[in-house]
Amino acid sequence: MDLSQTLQSVSTRDAVYRVLKSQILQLELPPGTGISEKEISIKFNVSRTPVRESFVRLAQEGLLEVYPQRGTVVSLIDSVLVEEARFMREHLERAVIRLACAAFPANSLSSMKRNLAMQRVCIEEQDYKSMFQLDEEFHHMIFEGCSKKNTWDVVQQIKVHLNRSRMLRLAADYDWEYLYQQHLLLYEAIEQQDVQHGDSLMREHMELTIADQTMLKQKYPHYYK
Amino acid sequence: MDLSQTLQSVSTRDAVYRVLKSQILQLELPPGTGISEKEISIKFNVSRTPVRESFVRLAQEGLLEVYPQRGTVVSLIDSVLVEEARFMREHLERAVIRLACAAFPANSLSSMKRNLAMQRVCIEEQDYKSMFQLDEEFHHMIFEGCSKKNTWDVVQQIKVHLNRSRMLRLAADYDWEYLYQQHLLLYEAIEQQDVQHGDSLMREHMELTIADQTMLKQKYPHYYK
DNA sequence: CCTACTACACTTGTATGGTAGTATGGTAGT
DNA sequence: ACTACCATACTACCATACAAGTGTAGTAGG
Numbered sequence: 001m002d003l004s005q006t007l008q009s010v011s012t013r014d015a016v017y018r019v020l021k022s023q024i025l026q027l028e029l030p031p032g033t034g035i036s037e038k039e040i041s042i043k044f045n046v047s048r049t050p051v052r053e054s055f056v057r058l059a060q061e062g063l064l065e066v067y068p069q070r071g072t073v074v075s076l077i078d079s080v081l082v083e084e085a086r087f088m089r090e091h092l093e094r095a096v097i098r099l100a101c102a103a104f105p106a107n108s109l110s111s112m113k114r115n116l117a118m119q120r121v122c123i124e125e126q127d128y129k130s131m132f133q134l135d136e137e138f139h140h141m142i143f144e145g146c147s148k149k150n151t152w153d154v155v156q157q158i159k160v161h162l163n164r165s166r167m168l169r170l171a172a173d174y175d176w177e178y179l180y181q182q183h184l185l186l187y188e189a190i191e192q193q194d195v196q197h198g199d200s201l202m203r204e205h206m207e208l209t210i211a212d213q214t215m216l217k218q219k220y221p222h223y224y225k
Numbered sequence: 226m227d228l229s230q231t232l233q234s235v236s237t238r239d240a241v242y243r244v245l246k247s248q249i250l251q252l253e254l255p256p257g258t259g260i261s262e263k264e265i266s267i268k269f270n271v272s273r274t275p276v277r278e279s280f281v282r283l284a285q286e287g288l289l290e291v292y293p294q295r296g297t298v299v300s301l302i303d304s305v306l307v308e309e310a311r312f313m314r315e316h317l318e319r320a321v322i323r324l325a326c327a328a329f330p331a332n333s334l335s336s337m338k339r340n341l342a343m344q345r346v347c348i349e350e351q352d353y354k355s356m357f358q359l360d361e362e363f364h365h366m367i368f369e370g371c372s373k374k375n376t377w378d379v380v381q382q383i384k385v386h387l388n389r390s391r392m393l394r395l396a397a398d399y400d401w402e403y404l405y406q407q408h409l410l411l412y413e414a415i416e417q418q419d420v421q422h423g424d425s426l427m428r429e430h431m432e433l434t435i436a437d438q439t440m441l442k443q444k445y446p447h448y449y450k
Numbered sequence: 451c452c453t454a455c456t457a458c459a460c461t462t463g464t465a466t467g468g469t470a471g472t473a474t475g476g477t478a479g480t
Numbered sequence: 481a482c483t484a485c486c487a488t489a490c491t492a493c494c495a496t497a498c499a500a501g502t503g504t505a506g507t508a509g510g
Contacts, residue, residue, distance in 0.1 A: 011293065011462095011463070011464095012464070013463080013464090036490085036491065036492080037491085037492070038490090038491085038492095041465095046464080046465090047464055047465040048464095048465080048466080048492095049463080049464055049465065049466090050463080050464070050465095052278070052492085052493090053278060055492090056238075056278050056281050056282060057281060057282075057285055060282055060285060066492075067472095068236065068471080068472095068491085068493070069470070069471040069491055069493075070471085070472060070473080070490095070492080071490090071491055071492080072491085072492080080375065081375050084373060084375040084376050087373070087376065088317060088376055091316050091317060091319075091320040092313060092316060092317070094316075095312070095316040148309060148312070149309075150306050150309040150310070151309050151312065151313055154313060154379075154383065158379065236492095236493070236494095237493080237494070238493080261460085261461065262461085262462070263460090263461085263462095271494080272494055272495040272496070273462095273495080273496085274493080274494055274495065274496090275493080275494070275495095277462085277463090280462095291462075292461085292462085292502095293461085293462055293463070293502095294460095294461055294462050294463075294500070294501040294502055295460095295461060295462075295501085295502060295503080296460090296461055296502095297461085297462080
């Protein structure tokens with residue numbers, strides 16, 4: 001693998017970090033995989049230093065487990081942590097949607113309207129990759145409209161732990177139409193300033209991922225702790 | 226400075242990390258202070274490597290800002306981030322206290338009762354350092370009783386950004402008696418399973434730190450961004 | 451006197467060698 | 481055949497050397 005393209009703009013460390021993180025979240029490096037500094041440094045054709053520093057960051061995010069003098073493995077998925085991550089995200093998103101339903105800038109609202117229109121198109125064209133991106137941006141816009149950028153960043157950190165189990169239940173089996181309907185209703189709640197409705201809608205929306213955690217754990221036992 | 230004592234149990238990197246983090250949060254390294262890897266490595270009598278890896282972690286937590294080839298400074302306090310941290314903590318603590326008021330294990334409840342008794346003693350003895358610790362443990366127990374250990378860890382991460390501004394308004398000027406009364410009421414809400422009361426109590430409790438943020442920013446302008 | 455350039459003293463970034471601890475497979479001894 | 485031991489090949493950890501970029505002070509030239 002060659003990182004030279006990425007290297008132009010950012011440091012070697014950041015490039016290694018991003019590639020590794022992506023590979024872990026995409027399950028290209030499955031949970032439990034043993035990796036070593038030397039192995040990665042050879043693979044990426046860099047020295048061990050930037051690799052080590054990437055390991056430090058990834059370990060802090062809970063994606064790697066480093067055992068001194070023994071080795072490093074990609075963290076197993078912790079189903080307790082996954083549920084708590086969902087819990088945290090639910091309550092933060094609900095707190096923000098309540099703010100949004102109380103007051104929301106007009107230009108952010110119209111941005112969301114455009115986003116919804118693009119979601120409509122993506123579903124009809126079955127472009128689920130773009131839809132995934134639009135879903136992210138939709139939620140991001142709610143936080144931005146409420147001036148809660150840092151909160152969004154924290155949610156992103158938390159979501160890391162939801163990501164891999166979401167990846168397991170292949171992206172295809174999502175009911176995107178239902179998802180779109182929920183987004184539409186959330187938008188309307190903000191527009192009509194209906195705090196209670198927005199709150200219950202978001203709670204419902206966040207409970208989508210609560211299911212089949214045990215099912216996944218049974219299906220992929222070696223990926224779970 | 227010598228780290229040899231700490232070195233027995235943990236790695237040099239962790240020792241450096243802990244000391245630096247402590248010094249930053251205690252304002253012994255005030256916001257805006259310029260520090261270099263070499264300077265710290267000489268001071269601690271270690272090589273640059275573990276210092277660098279500590280810097281990576283601290284930068285990720287937002288306590289350091291690293292400018293490549295130029296230098297590293299202790300992050301200025303971001304008042305927007307402080308308020309958002311308070312916002313996040315409030316909603317997570319409220320979500321958990323509602324769980325606690327719905328169902329709470331008896332042994333955790335009695336642990337809290339013992340903690341409250343010790344708080345009573347500390348206030349009378351004006352031992353505010355221990356009181357600070359007991360305050361932490363009190364909230365921790367609520368999370369533990371609800372099996373939300375990971376959520377507590379995230380709250381701890383978030384609280385880092387509250388810590389320094391709380392340190393500025395010297396610990397002494399806290400109304401510990403009022404704090405104790407709030408804790409007592411929170412305990413009773415859990416005991417009596419009064420969800421609504423617990424929620425509003427915690428909201429009030431979390432709003433304690435909302436004040437005088439602008440005052441602090443005026444008093445210590447060079448510490449703020 | 452003022453400007454522009456250069457040399458130098460910094461900084462962080464990267465590469466590499468050596469150290470200590472761990473796991474494993476093979477071998478000698480029972 | 482089985483167990484205990486030892487050599488070996490790993491691992492992450494730490495120290496050090498080198499590279500590359502930045503700011504500044506001092507100096508030469510106008």
